[in-house]
Amino acid sequence: MSTPAGPRKQLRPTDVKRLNRDWRRRTEGRLGLLVESVTQPFNMGSIIRSAAVFGVEHLWLAGNAIHPDHRNVDKTALGTERLVSWEHAGTAAEAAAAVRKQGLRLVAIELTGDALPLHEAPLDGDVCLAVGGEDHGCSPALLAAADAVAYIPQIGRVGSLNVAVATAIALAEARRREWAAP
Numbered sequence: 539m540s541t542p543a544g545p546r547k548q549l550r551p552t553d554v555k556r557l558n559r560d561w562r563r564r565t566e567g568r569l570g571l572l573v574e575s576v577t578q579p580f581n582m583g584s585i586i587r588s589a590a591v592f593g594v595e596h597l598w599l600a601g602n603a604i605h606p607d608h609r610n611v612d613k614t615a616l617g618t619e620r621l622v623s624w625e626h627a628g629t630a631a632e633a634a635a636a637v638r639k640q641g642l643r644l645v646a647i648e649l650t651g652d653a654l655p656l657h658e659a660p661l662d663g664d665v666c667l668a669v670g671g672e673d674h675g676c677s678p679a680l681l682a683a684a685d686a687v688a689y690i691p692q693i694g695r696v697g698s699l700n701v702a703v704a705t706a707i708a709l710a711e712a713r714r715r716e717w718a719a720p
Contacts (some may be wrong), residue, residue: 562593567716569594569709570642570666572633574680575601576701578672582606583614584702585669590618592709596640597624598666600633601677630676634668634683642666646684647708648676649698659688661712662719669705 549557571594576582582604589597597606604611605626606619627633637644645659646668654660661667668684670676681687690699690707699707 561717564717565593565713567662567712568640568642568664569712570596570598570637570640571705571709572598572600572627572637572644572666572668572680573603573705574599574630574633574668574677575671575674576603576669579604579608579610580614581672581700581702582608583611583616583619585705586611586615586622587618588702588706588709590621592713594622594709597622598633598636599624599626600628600630600680601671603671630680631683634680637666637668640666643685644668644683646670646676646681646687647690647704648681648687649689650681650687653687653689656688656690656708656711659711660686661688661715665712667705667708667712669701669708672701 569592571589573585576585586606599605606615606624611619627636634644641664643660643663643665645661645665648670668676668680670680690704
């Protein structure tokens with residue numbers, strides 16, 4: 539393993555913009571996000587920020603999900619809520635129908651008996667990931683409406699992840715899969 543000549547330096551803002559532009563050029567798949575009954579502003583702000591980072595084209599809210607324009611969401615969204623279009627689409631079934639109307643396959647992130655490990659889930663092409671509330675996860679109605687269900691393998695002694703963290707991992711995997719495709 540070789541070491542760089544001289545000390546490593548963080549990229550300047552213009553270099554970061556150039557790097558991000560290069561990754562955008564490699565991105566063709568449409569990525570959506572359905573958020574059901576996430577009620578904590580911190581979680582919603584983190585989810586929105588991750589959605590903006592990974593180029594989510596639209597955010598569908600269902601159930602009693604807190605709205606991105608709630609005053610406390612911006613504490614973690616840090617202004618990114620203006621970069622992701624969103625709508626409250628009603629119930630989980632109504633939100634799933636809205637997702638399908640846009641031509642996206644719906645993949646719920648949840649622990650179910652038939653869930654696939656995230657790295658094996660059908661995340662190719664135009665896809666919308668769905669996550670559920672902090673305490674109960676995806677509702678039975680959302681799971682019934684999903685085309686597939688995936689889970690994030692975990693080897694530690696904790697049985698679940700925070701919804702915002704799980705969302706970021708799933709969004710990153712969807713993009714990684716696209717970028718790694720031949």
